[in-house]
Amino acid sequence: MSPLVIYNTLTRRKETFVPLVPGRAGIYVCGPTVYDFIHVGNARTFAVFDLVVRWLRASGYEVTYVRNITDVDDKILDRARERGEPIGAFTERTVAAFVEDCERLNLLAPDREPRATRYIGPMLELIERLESKGLAYRGANGDVFFSVHDFPGYGKLSRKNLADLRAGERVAVEAAKRDPLDFVLWKAAKPGEPSWPSAFGAGRPGWHIECSAMSGRELGATFDIHGGGWDLQFPHHENEIAQSEGANAEPFVNYWMHAAFLNMGDEKMSKSLGNFFTAREVLDRLDPVQGGEQLRFFLLRGHYRSELAFTPELLEDAGNALRGLYTALREVPAARSPVDWSHPIAARFRDAMNDDFDTPVAFAALHELRAEVNRTRSGALSGLLRALGGTIGFLQRDPEAFLKGGVTLDVDALVAERSAAKKAKDYARADAIRAQLDASGIVLEDKPGGATEWRKK
Ligand SMILES: [Zn+2]
Numbered sequence: 323m324s325p326l327v328i329y330n331t332l333t334r335r336k337e338t339f340v341p342l343v344p345g346r347a348g349i350y351v352c353g354p355t356v357y358d359f360i361h362v363g364n365a366r367t368f369a370v371f372d373l374v375v376r377w378l379r380a381s382g383y384e385v386t387y388v389r390n391i392t393d394v395d396d397k398i399l400d401r402a403r404e405r406g407e408p409i410g411a412f413t414e415r416t417v418a419a420f421v422e423d424c425e426r427l428n429l430l431a432p433d434r435e436p437r438a439t440r441y442i443g444p445m446l447e448l449i450e451r452l453e454s455k456g457l458a459y460r461g462a463n464g465d466v467f468f469s470v471h472d473f474p475g476y477g478k479l480s481r482k483n484l485a486d487l488r489a490g491e492r493v494a495v496e497a498a499k500r501d502p503l504d505f506v507l508w509k510a511a512k513p514g515e516p517s518w519p520s521a522f523g524a525g526r527p528g529w530h531i532e533c534s535a536m537s538g539r540e541l542g543a544t545f546d547i548h549g550g551g552w553d554l555q556f557p558h559h560e561n562e563i564a565q566s567e568g569a570n571a572e573p574f575v576n577y578w579m580h581a582a583f584l585n586m587g588d589e590k591m592s593k594s595l596g597n598f599f600t601a602r603e604v605l606d607r608l609d610p611v612q613g614g615e616q617l618r619f620f621l622l623r624g625h626y627r628s629e630l631a632f633t634p635e636l637l638e639d640a641g642n643a644l645r646g647l648y649t650a651l652r653e654v655p656a657a658r659s660p661v662d663w664s665h666p667i668a669a670r671f672r673d674a675m676n677d678d679f680d681t682p683v684a685f686a687a688l689h690e691l692r693a694e695v696n697r698t699r700s701g702a703l704s705g706l707l708r709a710l711g712g713t714i715g716f717l718q719r720d721p722e723a724f725l726k727g728g729v730t731l732d733v734d735a736l737v738a739e740r741s742a743a744k745k746a747k748d749y750a751r752a753d754a755i756r757a758q759l760d761a762s763g764i765v766l767e768d769k770p771g772g773a774t775e776w777r778k779k
Contacts, residue, residue, distance in 0.1 A: 464510030
């Protein structure tokens, strides 16, 4: 059996996954900054790490899955101010919307979901430790900065060179810093902003320190996997490494994983570019029953390290592929059994997933199995298809209910009326009903023997 290998951004190589504690895996994923609904590109990142967690569990690991919530940040303060809403009420509402989007996408809830504002103590402890080691200093403006110059190895994740980075910065921008690359750990309080008391004066944390403090508190100074979007490699993850390794003098993370962008045309989908759809906008346009699994299927069909284009055609194509799998499950009722890994298609699926989560190959195995189910009409193979899909969170719905979708017409009544019309040789009425259903996106399939089945287009 193939071992799990993971592409480690830190070493730029695929490496066999060897957890710190045999049989266990700790994973930390940078979660949302809750100032708005997540866009569908963010949804891709969260779906990717949901897949990673599910596959680790399916492989027998006892996983601790931590995903944080950034609930204090300039964007949050600005947005709450614009709306005239207290910050706490505003973030509660955006967190609830995020949870709802995750549920619609069938993403597992993390085991722990630390919120920045509840971890101020651990953040301050970390900053004090950095200061005592000469890695943090108080700037002239009252902010506390990390001294990049004093941390050897800065740039090792993103493979950036300090001289090049400095050349790219406008040195005079912030006179409070010793070095333009230094980044803020603690921001001095400003009037009208939330702040916490500290040895450095009242203030609030910088963004990067949150993840170092929360991951350390939840998973320990060294842990197995850290994930996030591609764009977080620099500066966010580089800064997390500097803070955590600077404070603890031991390796921070053994495997760094980054999910590639979802693109609109040739550009990354992002809020700053304004070329985005929120996840809920996309879901609201899809069938209410099928949409969540369809979008998730679309987001995970491409390999997580490859950029993916968002187009209505590709989204629809993913829906058709998924409905094809469910149709096989409807036609041949699935026997309930655990995955038989000795079956060659199951083994191919597992080898693909173990090869750095190679979903294009794994999904191809599912389609191959669908063809086998259709050919052999074997309930055992149908059960295998369902169970394999289940390892990564697919194909667990009732096929009949899934394929019918969230239609509001009483389709069964119309189908019965059409059958009665046909029997009475009222073909005009029968055709009119078929046309009405077709206009509502319902396809009828007349089976030998007179029965009629239907599904959503
Ligand atoms: Zn983070």
